[in-house]
Amino acid sequence: MSDYNFAYLDEQTKRMIRRAILKGLAIPGYQVPFASREMPMPYGWGTGGVQVSAAVLTPEDTFKVIDQGADDTTNAVSIRRFFEKTADVAVTEATGEASVIQTRHRIPEQDLREDQILVYQVPIPEPLRFLEPSEVETRKMHALEEYGLMHVKLYEDISQHGAIATSYAYPVKVEGRYVMDPSPIPKFDNPKLNMAGIQLFGAGREQRIYAVPPYTDVVSLDFEDYPFEASKADHACDLCGSTDSYLDELIVDDAGGRMFMCSDTDYCCSRRKAGHIGAQGVPYAEDAA
């Protein structure tokens, strides 16, 4: 244990963040301003997510961090270590064993349960930002439910690309009211936003927290004649053979060789442990890197 207060932030700050979280849960999809603190990491690395995690963690929690689905990238490892050190909580890579999961840009493949919390790192919480630069105006648009502009973006996609080309941070409408940016998750994950777990979104630099309570209706925006499609690479995972998980494409040599693999490393590993093998995979070995 260290000399830090439990989970780094002082109790008053955690209290302030919890109030914002509760307000966010009470008004699903509404962006609650909060007094974001300086964290010992640069903006854009998950300062919002870390503050939300710090506010919800208890000593009994088991913590998991994923970055683009992976447990072993720099960002995920350092945030996990940060809370190991400052909160002394148990950590895990197994989705099913974690009670708090902080994520950047993915939702785990495995369905979450009611006793789990998913914390998102959000770079830009305002879905209307790139269409309407004025914060005063976007707040007014949210307040008056004027969301026609969001469809102008989708219209532009279709007129330029023949289909809705927005593939991540795909705008959703929460419980028939607020239009929300689900953070830059692939649109493949959008249907999973309708889940049993609690979803909390933290944007540190932009000082906003918002939330989706369990079993909340989350609908991806679309046109009647161009319905929403949760797309992924048309391939199976080369390591575990899964055909229904979201895939990363990896260039493996200079001759155009490539392989596809699950972006969710825990999901892929547990399938390989269970004996599934993909086209380029090898049987799972405990000591393999």
Added chain:
Amino acid sequence: MSPLLNVDGISKFYGHRIGCKDVSFDLYPGEVMGIVGESGSGKSTLLNCLAGHLAPDTGAVNFDTRTNGMCDTVTMSEPERRMLSRTDWAFVHQHARDGLRMNVSAGGNVGERLMAVGARHYGDIREQATDWLGRVEINADRVDDRPTAFSGGMQQRLQIARNLVTGPRLVFMDEPTGGLDVSVQARLLDLLRGLVREMNLSAIIVTHDLAVVRLLADRLMVMKDGHVVETGLTDQVLDDPQHGYTQLLVSSVLQV
């Protein structure tokens, strides 16, 4: 016939300075009203007060809404007023750049108002957008081009299409022909006159160009220093000006 718009004693002050003072008039369906005057005479202030962009200090702007009859748009709630301004009202800015989204294609610009009132069928939106581009004499193959690729006259016509697509009943125009060369002006005026007659639009046109009001406006209001100094039928005011300032204005026009 009852008026579409009833303006009652509108005043707007900027501190001690007068923006416009005690303006009242009625506008009937299908009628085009011109407001002329020199720079700083309060024309634009008045127009912005009428269109809800500025809050007047005194007075009422009663509009004959489709659902509730005559309503004061100054005191109505903001959601209602904003709803009006994207359905029954239209506002054509002097600079097309103020009224267009420059980073959105022509089709998207025209479609925005449709989507704002709930259109969710891409094919229909695009069809209507293309139809409206045709009506303002923009080729259908320019539908996916951005307004930045358009000439000034085309941008102005695009702005008009974008405003008229939801079938408004009242159009506010702030110097719609400003900054365009004369031949383009002539075509734009011709187009506007056709659309106004065809759709039975009421319009309030602010301009300092007397030729524009001569062509478009049924009635004319002359403003000076925030006050209305003369009103009447356009031909009557222009051919037989009574007020000294109007006489000066009419005689200032260069004859070629």
